[in-house]
Amino acid sequence: xxxxxxxxxxxxxxxxxxxxxxxxxxxxxxxxxxxxxxxxxxxxxxxxxxxxxxxxxxxxxxxxxxxxxxxxxxxxxxxxxxxxxxxxxxxxxxxxxxxxxxxxxxxxxxxx
Numbered sequence: 205x206x207x208x209x210x211x212x213x214x215x216x217x218x219x220x221x222x223x224x225x226x227x228x229x230x231x232x233x234x235x236x237x238x239x240x241x242x243x244x245x246x247x248x249x250x251x252x253x254x255x256x257x258x259x260x261x262x263x264x265x266x267x268x269x270x271x272x273x274x275x276x277x278x279x280x281x282x283x284x285x286x287x288x289x290x291x292x293x294x295x296x297x298x299x300x301x302x303x304x305x306x307x308x309x310x311x312x313x314x315x316x
Contacts (some may be wrong), residue, residue, distance in 0.1 A: 257282060270296050 244293045255264040255275060262279030272292050294310075 260285065267292070272296075 236288070256262070257264055257277035257280060259282050260277065262277045262281045264275040264284065265278055266273050266275055268274075270293060272289055275286075275288065276282070
């Protein structure tokens, strides 16, 4: 009788774990879909000229990083910034939780 009770308790714990796994798998799928939508490349505008990579002459593709349009080479993977884009990225990062790390890396007043 007691052995039967333990098996039932084990089965209930397994069912609870399975339900938790299903729940978190669904949440993970939702999060992955949201991240994929955020990272989706921007479609080039038809009137925009095709830019060549300064390093390898490959085709530059536009994409969004931290809501800033950047250019990335399809062949060598180089990322090219227009005037002011680096400052915009640094300004956004400095307002976030990585501000102290960026300050140290750039040799700011907190660097030792």
